[in-house]
Amino acid sequence: MSNSLKFKGVGVILCLLLSLFAMAPTLMRGSLPQWWLDTFDPIQLGLDLQGGMHLVLGVDVDKAVESRIDTILDQTENQLHEKDIIFKRLERRQGDRLVVLVYDDVEGAKVDALMTENYPSLEAETFTGAGGYIEKHFRLSDNEIENIKDYAVRQALETMRNRVDQFGVSEPTLQRQSGHRILIQLPGVKDPDRAIGLLGKTARLEFKLVAEEANLQEAVAGNLPEGTQLLYERNTNRSTGVVTETPLLVIDKTVLTGDLLSDANVRIDTRFNEPYVAIDFNAVGAKRFDQITAANVGKRMAIVLDDTVYSAPVIRERIAGGSAQISGSFSSQEATDLAIILRAGSLPAPVKILENRTVGPSLGQDSIDKGIKSILVGGLLVVIAMIIYYQISGVIAVTALLLNLLFISAMLSMFGATLTLPGLAGIVLTVGMAVDANVLIFERVREELRLGKAPKLALEAGYAKAFMTIIDANMTTLLAALVLFQFGTGPVRGFAVTLSIGIIASLFTAIFVSRVIFDTFLQGRDVKRLSI
Numbered sequence: 001m002s003n004s005l006k007f008k009g010v011g012v013i014l015c016l017l018l019s020l021f022a023m024a025p026t027l028m029r030g031s032l033p034q035w036w037l038d039t040f041d042p043i044q045l046g047l048d049l050q051g052g053m054h055l056v057l058g059v060d061v062d063k064a065v066e067s068r069i070d071t072i073l074d075q076t077e078n079q080l081h082e083k084d085i086i087f088k089r090l091e092r093r094q095g096d097r098l099v100v101l102v103y104d105d106v107e108g109a110k111v112d113a114l115m116t117e118n119y120p121s122l123e124a125e126t127f128t129g130a131g132g133y134i135e136k137h138f139r140l141s142d143n144e145i146e147n148i149k150d151y152a153v154r155q156a157l158e159t160m161r162n163r164v165d166q167f168g169v170s171e172p173t174l175q176r177q178s179g180h181r182i183l184i185q186l187p188g189v190k191d192p193d194r195a196i197g198l199l200g201k202t203a204r205l206e207f208k209l210v211a212e213e214a215n216l217q218e219a220v221a222g223n224l225p226e227g228t229q230l231l232y233e234r235n236t237n238r239s240t241g242v243v244t245e246t247p248l249l250v251i252d253k254t255v256l257t258g259d260l261l262s263d264a265n266v267r268i269d270t271r272f273n274e275p276y277v278a279i280d281f282n283a284v285g286a287k288r289f290d291q292i293t294a295a296n297v298g299k300r301m302a303i304v305l306d307d308t309v310y311s312a313p314v315i316r317e318r319i320a321g322g323s324a325q326i327s328g329s330f331s332s333q334e335a336t337d338l339a340i341i342l343r344a345g346s347l348p349a350p351v352k353i354l355e356n357r358t359v360g361p362s363l364g365q366d367s368i369d370k371g372i373k374s375i376l377v378g379g380l381l382v383v384i385a386m387i388i389y390y391q392i393s394g395v396i397a398v399t400a401l402l403l404n405l406l407f408i409s410a411m412l413s414m415f416g417a418t419l420t421l422p423g424l425a426g427i428v429l430t431v432g433m434a435v436d437a438n439v440l441i442f443e444r445v446r447e448e449l450r451l452g453k454a455p456k457l458a459l460e461a462g463y464a465k466a467f468m469t470i471i472d473a474n475m476t477t478l479l480a481a482l483v484l485f486q487f488g489t490g491p492v493r494g495f496a497v498t499l500s501i502g503i504i505a506s507l508f509t510a511i512f513v514s515r516v517i518f519d520t521f522l523q524g525r526d527v528k529r530l531s532i
Contacts, residue, residue, distance in 0.1 A: 019410035046420030056355035064152035064349035162344035205258025210300035233309035260285025264342035275335035276327040286322025371424035392531035400509040420494030430502025437510030455530035
């Protein structure tokens with residue numbers, strides 16, 4: 001046997017062994033050592049094959065616009081005071097409009113100059129309001145509103161991705177859709193309610209001072225003092241686990257937000273042996289928290305998450321270092337989920353669950369069974385046709401086909417690709433296409449044999465002449481698959497992945513592996529007739 005053929009044979013054997021090693025975690029995961037499982041991952045199944053959740057979320061982008069106006073409003077109020085500009089009132093109207101009420105044109109001109117300098121994207125209008133006051137209206141431009149809405153969806157998508165990653169779901173699908181929607185598919189999720197709780201929570205963390213001097217009873221009755229907000233504090237009875245809500249009146253202005261957090265972790269309170277969430281601010285947040293606590297010693301500060309007060313401790317002393325804690329008689333799971341949400345960041349706007357479907361694992365198993373059955377039936381028909389038509393050469397082509405399926409499965413495992421139902425369809429298609437290259441080669445070999453060439457020369461000429469035809473035919477299909485992968489959605493991309501891998505494996509087995517098998521059998525033999 002020539003050295004060249006030996007090297008080729010060793011190459012095929014190494015590929016075969018590597019494929020078997022890669023497939024072992026999928027076929028016999030429970031009996032393998034840990035280092036093996038760390039080296040090769042089992043084939044990941046998609047939502048349609050192993051069950052899970054399918055969610056479509058709608059982002060309330062109008063709220064993002066309102067939040068942007070509220071931020072500008074807070075900043076403008078501080079700037080008006082710093083510039084000693086006299087004004088009667090500052091408010092938001094119609095969602096995207098900021099209004100400053102001033103007493104005369106002189107102060108109005110100062111307001112115009114301030115807003116032009118700091119917020120050039122705002123469009124200004126002037127009206128005469130009731131009582132002779134001058135109303136300065138500032139509206140976000142249409143282009144700016146669209147930018148805010150687009151950014152809100154993109155930020156929501158990134159926040160969702162961070163939450164899903166920390167939730168521990170393998171191979172999730174998160175995609176932006178038209179109409180400010182986000183598609184989320186979570187294969188293998190066992191607790192849908194927890195997943196919805198994690199993904200749907202806005203997680204806007206705010207720190208507000210408690211309005212101690214206000215009359216709480218009147219506020220509950222509906223008579224809210226100006227600049228205050230009625231919230232409810234969440235309390236859990238440690239012995240019974242019953243959750244109650246206590247009304248609490250807070251100053252509407254937020255003194256600190258969760259946007260300045262750098263980390264959030266679950267810790268255990270040694271006094272009550274209960275979990276709580278420890279939070280750390282970044283440099284800006286730590287400085288701001290230091291200033292707030294120093295200026296409000298003896299007052300209560302409410303820690304508010306999505307308009308629910310989790311705790312309202314008294315500030316005993318100035319707190320430096322930028323650390324605080326959120327306690328509220330959490331269970332371990334609740335504390336963990338809250339920490340995940342805070343680490344991942346708050347959503348820029350509320351989201352609504354527009355579509356919620358749960359795919360059961362039994363449906364997934366049924367899909368797997370039918371997919372495997374279709375592969376077996378298609379493969380069996382190809383095997384029968386090849387052996388009847390090409391005899392011993394057909395057996396070699398079938399051997400290459402079986403190796404092709406093994407190599408496809410191994411590459412899915414090594415690349416960490418997800419196998420979906422359309423992916424199974426891609427494998428079925430590959431089974432049909434896998435022998436196409438062999439058919440081209442065999443027909444070329446038959447032509448050479450008809451011309452009177454010896455079997456070895458006919459085989460060599462057949463492979464050489466069919467090579468470029470096979471490459472051209474498969475490269476066009478591969479390019480189409482790559483385009484599908486680049487621009488397609490989840491199911492289409494699953495089909496494109498297996499089709500691409502199948503084409504690469506088919507080229508290798510048809511051109512290289514089958515040739516090595518032929519050369520091995522013909523080496524050193526004086527063959528008079530080729531069974532083809």
